[in-house]
Amino acid sequence: MTATDETFTAVRSVLVRTLQLGGKATTLTRGTELLGSLAELDSMAVMQLLQALEEYFGIAVPDDEISADMFATLGVLADFIESKLAA
Amino acid sequence: MSGGPTLQRAMPEPCPRFLGAASGQLFCMEYPPAAWTSGEGLLIVAPIGEEMNKCRRMMALAARAMQAAGLGALYVDCHGTGDSAGDHRDATVVRWRDDLHHAAAHLRGLGAAVVHVLAIRSGALLLDAELIGDGAWGRLALWQPVLDGKQVVMQWLRLAAAGEVVAGADRGGEQRVRQLLETQGYCEIAGYDVSRELVAQLGTLELRQALELPWRHISWFEVVADDTAGLSPAATRAIANARASSSTITSQTVVGEPFWATPEVATSAALVAATRDYLVQQ
Numbered sequence: 001m002t003a004t005d006e007t008f009t010a011v012r013s014v015l016v017r018t019l020q021l022g023g024k025a026t027t028l029t030r031g032t033e034l035l036g037s038l039a040e041l042d043s044m045a046v047m048q049l050l051q052a053l054e055e056y057f058g059i060a061v062p063d064d065e066i067s068a069d070m071f072a073t074l075g076v077l078a079d080f081i082e083s084k085l086a087a
Numbered sequence: 088m089s090g091g092p093t094l095q096r097a098m099p100e101p102c103p104r105f106l107g108a109a110s111g112q113l114f115c116m117e118y119p120p121a122a123w124t125s126g127e128g129l130l131i132v133a134p135i136g137e138e139m140n141k142c143r144r145m146m147a148l149a150a151r152a153m154q155a156a157g158l159g160a161l162y163v164d165c166h167g168t169g170d171s172a173g174d175h176r177d178a179t180v181v182r183w184r185d186d187l188h189h190a191a192a193h194l195r196g197l198g199a200a201v202v203h204v205l206a207i208r209s210g211a212l213l214l215d216a217e218l219i220g221d222g223a224w225g226r227l228a229l230w231q232p233v234l235d236g237k238q239v240v241m242q243w244l245r246l247a248a249a250g251e252v253v254a255g256a257d258r259g260g261e262q263r264v265r266q267l268l269e270t271q272g273y274c275e276i277a278g279y280d281v282s283r284e285l286v287a288q289l290g291t292l293e294l295r296q297a298l299e300l301p302w303r304h305i306s307w308f309e310v311v312a313d314d315t316a317g318l319s320p321a322a323t324r325a326i327a328n329a330r331a332s333s334s335t336i337t338s339q340t341v342v343g344e345p346f347w348a349t350p351e352v353a354t355s356a357a358l359v360a361a362t363r364d365y366l367v368q369q
Contacts (some may be wrong), residue, residue, distance in 0.1 A: 002316065015317070016312075016350075017312055017344065019350070020344070020350060020351065040350070044246070045350070048244065048348050050245065051238070051245070051348075052345070054236075055238070055319070055322060056319045056320070057320055057321060058234075058320055058321030058324060062244075063244070063248070066245075
């Protein structure tokens with residue numbers, strides 16, 4: 001499910017705030033690679049990002065749905081959140 | 088000293104002390120006002136787990152701001168955390184609540200018949216009906232409250248499992264942690280031993296329960312990215328539900344960083360000022 005612009009912007013905002021990426025905010029697009037490319041995204045940051053997204057949107061992501069794949073790009077992550085909002 | 092005739096009374100220094108609680112020596116930081124004449128005081132309740140450490144600076148800033156505005160404040164390190172006695176492995180929700188009751192009683196003993204509370208994040212989940220004892224319920228200020236204890240548990244389990252996800256390991260790390268809790272009775276998560284009992288008790292806590300206590304009024308503070316950002320969708324729903332069950336609750340957004348989670352220690356002077364203005368009303 002492709003994320004709406006509204007969802008994408010909100011996911012990007014949560015990412016930027018959680019990882020303190022202030023200066024990079026405008027360069028992040030749907031195609032921006034996350035895990036393995038974004039140095040700030042270590043294991044602790046992955047956990048905090050998930051938590052921040054859950055709290056912001058009021059959703060719960062079950063353990064068996066969490067994988068490295070969903071953090072491939074910012075677009076993939078936003079699409080995943082969109083699918084949880086629709087569920 | 089030969090100062091002028093209009094010397095103001097100096098603000099007392101913050102006072103660290105140990106309170107003798109049922110569960111052992113309870114570390115307390117007291118921020119007394121120039122005089123406890125208002126009959127009011129503030130209990131600051133820290134978040135659970137690592138977020139407590141991230142929030143320490145903000146707790147101290149808030150306490151000093153209240154103190155300067157004439158509202159005495161204090162906070163304690165609950166059993167097995169910070170400088171208090173005990174092992175984190177023995178911590179339970181019941182024990183932590185006892186510690187908070189003890190802190191509130193100490194505050195009343197100092198002269199605060201009316202107890203206001205500032206609860207940060209998951210700290211709000213620990214508030215219960217016995218908190219104020221024979222004192223009077225004051226106002227409740229919430230900083231970015233956590234809605235459900237299950238979120239705290241989830242965070243712990245994930246923390247234990249997150250390394251595996253990043254390493255590209257197979258799924259099910261949380262399941263393995265749950266099994267360890269079951270067989271061993273506790274599990275080490277990011278340096279803290281967490282017991283099966285604590286996990287089970289936390290899983291039953293909901294913010295809704297704290298909102299239904301007899302507060303004079305509740306203010307929900309959310310830290311947002313910029314002036315155009317409103318309350319999060321999740322907070323908006325929770326506040327609407329609280330109003331439906333007749334809690335007197337308002338919300339306020341403050342621009343700032345999510346200081347409870349940021350990699351570097353962050354603070355928000357705007358949040359401290361807004362909270363002071365809310366709690367110290369003329």
